[in-house]
Amino acid sequence: MGAVATIVFLHAHPDDEASGTSGTMTRLSREGHRVVVVYGTGGELGTAPEDLAEGTTLADFRRAEAEASAAVTGTERIVWLGYHDSGMHGWEQNSHDGSFHGADLDEAAGRLVEVLDEEDADVLVAYDWHGGYGHPDHVKVHRVAHRAADLAARRPRLLEGTMNRDAMRAGQEAERAAGREPDFDADQPMEDGEPIGTPESEISWRVDVSGDIDSKRAALSCHASQTSDVGMMLQMPPEIFAQWFGTEFYLEPGREPGMVDGWPFADLER
Known part of the structure; x- marks a missing residue:
């Protein structure tokens, strides 16, 4: 292993880290690197569990879930930027006071810069330009991360988590061949x-996280309150879950075109 480095992951809501980057986070931690996760919102508009205790907010509950997920992935620090969940595209909450989507870009980036500078971060991991699927908070993650990277005292290397559209299409075809109709x-x-x-031709890194697939599933299980999406993922048979979640994909702005099968963090140096 090379020198120990600090990698900051910016996610929109608690549970996004589990489905998107928890395999990478687990491996980084196992290799001795410092992993920090920053959440733009508290996931206030997610699914409230039926047994939510009186006096406990959904954000409180989801913070506890995020802490449990961090224990699985080896994440050493959790930071909350303090914005409110903006809801899905077109919801009235998109424009509410305090929403992440509506936050001033420089103000939001400044909150993230505080973390990057405190951590002297080597790498910042965020989302692609449309947040994978156009969620307002995910799009905001992309914009805030790029602005914060520009403002940080030491500019971190920037990676953008994404989904491989071509691989997803192939997965759908495989499901149909097996007699199952894909969900989307x-x-x-x-x-x-x-x-x-993102089309595969635009992706920089394909990372095999199948060796940590059990940890990825365990991290997702920590967010079991979110039955509409996490619940669906956890219902997948192990072989289907591994097919859909055993690989994580990243764009790297400025990198030469062409997807590389490998580990983007192999040459981390301070």
Whole structure:
């Protein structure tokens, strides 16, 4: 292993880290690197569990879930930027006071810069330009991360988590061949009018996280209150879960075109 480095992951809501980057986070931690996760919102508009205790907010409950997930992935620090969940594309909450979507870009980036500078971060991991599927808070993650990288005292290397649209299409075809009808169409426009993820030709890194697939599933299980999405993922048979979640994909702005099968963090140096 090379020198110990600090990698900051910016996610929109608690549970996004589990489905998107928890395999990478687990491996980084296992290799001795410092992993920090920053959440733009508290996930206040997620699914409230039926047994939510009186006096406990959904944000409180989801903070505890995020802490449990961090214990699984080896994440050493959790930071909350303090914005409110903006809801899905077109919801009235998009424009509410305090929403992440409506936050001033420089103000939000400044909150993230405080973390990057405190940590002297080597790498910042965020989302692609449309947040994978157009969710307003995910799009905001992309914009805030790029602005914060520009403002940080030491500019971190920037990676953008994404989904491989071509691989998803192939997965759908495999499901149909096995007699199962996929739940969605990878080429169907999302609520923002764009299809999900990124074409493979534009992706920089394909990371095999199958060796940590059990940890990824365990991290997702920590967010079991979110039955509408996490619940669906956890219901997948192990072989299907591994097919959909055993690989994580990243864009790297400025990198030469062409997807590399490998570990983006192999040459981390201070």
